Amino acid sequence: xxxxxxxxxxxxxNEKSARGRRTPPxxxxxxxxxxNHATTPVDPRVLEAMLPYFTEKFxxxxxxxxxxxxxxDAAVETARAQVAKLVGANADxxxxxxxxxESDNLAIKGVAEVNRKAGNHIITAVTEHKAVLxxxxxxxxxxxxxxxxxxxxxxxxxxxxxxxxxxxxxxLVTMMAANNEIGVLQPIAEIGRICRERGVIFHTxxxxxxxxxxxxxxKQNIDLMSIAAHKMYGPKGVxxxxxxxxxxxxxxxxxxxxxxxxxxxxSGTLNVPGIVxxxxxxxxxxxxxxxxxxxxxxxxNRLRDxxxxxxxxxxxxxxxxxxxxxxxxxxxxxxxxxxxxTGLEDIAVSSGAACTSAKLEPSYVLKALxxxxxxxxxxIRFGLGRFNTEAEVDYAADxxxxxxxQLREISSL
Numbered sequence: 001x002x003x004x005x006x007x008x009x010x011x012x013x014n015e016k017s018a019r020g021r022r023t024p025p026x027x028x029x030x031x032x033x034x035x036n037h038a039t040t041p042v043d044p045r046v047l048e049a050m051l052p053y054f055t056e057k058f059x060x061x062x063x064x065x066x067x068x069x070x071x072x073d074a075a076v077e078t079a080r081a082q083v084a085k086l087v088g089a090n091a092d093x094x095x096x097x098x099x100x101x102e103s104d105n106l107a108i109k110g111v112a113e114v115n116r117k118a119g120n121h122i123i124t125a126v127t128e129h130k131a132v133l134x135x136x137x138x139x140x141x142x143x144x145x146x147x148x149x150x151x152x153x154x155x156x157x158x159x160x161x162x163x164x165x166x167x168x169x170x171x172l173v174t175m176m177a178a179n180n181e182i183g184v185l186q187p188i189a190e191i192g193r194i195c196r197e198r199g200v201i202f203h204t205x206x207x208x209x210x211x212x213x214x215x216x217x218x219k220q221n222i223d224l225m226s227i228a229a230h231k232m233y234g235p236k237g238v239x240x241x242x243x244x245x246x247x248x249x250x251x252x253x254x255x256x257x258x259x260x261x262x263x264x265x266x267s268g269t270l271n272v273p274g275i276v277x278x279x280x281x282x283x284x285x286x287x288x289x290x291x292x293x294x295x296x297x298x299x300x301n302r303l304r305d306x307x308x309x310x311x312x313x314x315x316x317x318x319x320x321x322x323x324x325x326x327x328x329x330x331x332x333x334x335x336x337x338x339x340x341x342t343g344l345e346d347i348a349v350s351s352g353a354a355c356t357s358a359k360l361e362p363s364y365v366l367k368a369l370x371x372x373x374x375x376x377x378x379x380i381r382f383g384l385g386r387f388n389t390e391a392e393v394d395y396a397a398d399x400x401x402x403x404x405x406q407l408r409e410i411s412s413l
Contacts, residue, residue, distance in 0.1 A: 024395060027391040031345070031348055032388075032395060033348045033387075034347060034388065035348045035350050035383050036383035036386075037181075039230045039231070039236065040230060040231060040385055041387060042235055042277070043284060045280060045284060046234055046280045046284070049280040050273045053072070054273050059272075061269075062269065075275070076270055076276075079276050079278060080094045080096070082286075083240050086282040086285055087206075087217050087225065087227075088218055088219065092263075093243055094243075095240060095241045095263065095266055097241055097266055098239060098271070099228045099229070099230070100227060100228035103226035103240065104131040104132050104174075104203075105131065106241055107252070108135040109135060109139065110252030110255060110265070111172045111250070112171065112172065114251045114252060115171040115172075119168070119171040120143060120145055121147070121169040121170040122139065122144060123165050123173045124136055124148060124149070124175065125148065125151060125176075125186075126364070127179055127182075127368050132174055132176070147165045149165060152369075153370050154319035155184035155369055156184060156187070157187075162194055166200060170200050171201060172201045172202075173194075173203070174203040174204070174205070175191050175203075176209075177209035177215065178208040178209035178212070178213070181317075181363060181366070182318030182366070182369070182381075183323045183329065184319050184322055185322040185323060185324065191204075192222055192223075193221050195223075201250055202224070203223065204225050204226070205226045207226055207228040207231050207239075208324065209324070210232060210282075210285075211231075211233075211285035212325065213325075217244070222242070223244045224242060224243060226239065227240040227278075233284070233385075234278045237271065238271050240278065241265075243265065252265055256268060296326035296384050297325035300325060300326055300382075302393055303328055303396065303397050304316070304328055304330075307397050310397075310401045311332070311400075312333075313332065314330055314333070315332075316329070317330065317369060318369065326383060326384035326385060328384070330379065331366070332375075333374075334408050335408060336377075336407065340378060340407060341380075343406065344400065346399070347400075350380075351379055351380065351381065362376035363376050363379065366379055
């Protein structure tokens with residue numbers, strides 16, 4: 001039987017916390033930011049690359065009759081090559097968008113429209129981002145059939161389930177490379193291989209994975225891939241969609257018309273400063289990703305070990321083996337989730353995806369893993385990033401331990 005843990009008032013918690021709160025150690029500036037899966041700060045090197053394109057190089061990349069337009073167009077093409085290099089693509093296979101949500105919509109709805117006569121079946125997973133799930137639900141209103149594959153307790157799809165789900169009517173499989181809440185990495189190469197064998201287009205939402213783990217669209221059999229700049233220390237409001245053009249070219253129906261920009265797949269004046277920022281972020285990742293991934297995995301494991309060695313009733317959500325290096329998602333038994341977040345007001349973390357974190361319902365991702373409501377609502381997603389320090393990791397661990405102990409003590413009274 002599940003015991004409901006009552007919420008603790010903020011006044012009770014603040015009074016209790018204030019009595020024993022430590023002064024932050026040297027090198028820790030409050031509040032500490034550990035929500036890098038929601039968004040990342042713009043890297044100073046990215047900002048420096050962008051700034052000229054707001055002022056002296058402000059031209060429209062589609063203006064081909066003067067030097068202002070030529071300079072903007074050259075910057076866009078440089079960025080296109082930088083994005084392509086990071087994921088093993090050709091530059092002409094990169095389509096710039098406003099972000100991963102638009103890229104997901106273009107990939108899913110674009111494939112569905114072009115292949116309407118070939119089939120009407122799409123396969124995805126129950127733990128996908130809302131941009132994928134809601135796009136699929138939208139298509140269901142127009143006669144498309146969608147199979148939502150379950151995941152195991154580790155958050156991974158069963159490849160045999162995928163094989164069984166594919167039919168002669170299947171036109172698209174869409175599976176995210178890395179989950180935005182629990183950081184679990186799906187077996188993208190194997191999924192792509194199955195799709196290639198069956199002649200099915202494979203799309204992956206890689207917003208959380210690009211620049212954090214190695215990705216190669218050819219080696220991993222990816223046909224379409226969504227990218228977001230603000231998840232990799234670039235600006236908000238810009239992203240890209242990789243669209244395979246060689247071997248088995250993918251055709252898409254545009255969802256934004258007017259002007260024929262980006263090979264006719266995404267019309268609209270290009271966000272040149274944002275695109276430059278995305279390109280620079282990819283270039284930085286191309287050089288430093290292995291070292292940074294190792295660094296973040298060490299911080300992640302340090303945070304996990306410090307918390308779990310000091311508290312009982314702490315559970316890791318999702319596979320630790322197949323996980324983003326900077327992700328840790330924990331649930332705390334006998335603790336009210338809202339009270340926990342209130343107590344951690346000096347640490348920026350979340351209880352789920354940024355697009356749904358304002359809601360108090362249990363995370364649909366954690367429920368898909370079989371997590372009970374009480375544990376699902378007491379989960380914390382830690383997203384460690386490039387600018388976090390060891391001192392911040394230790395401070396966050398100590399604060400979590402302190403607040404959880406206080407909440408359990410108050411609840412027992």
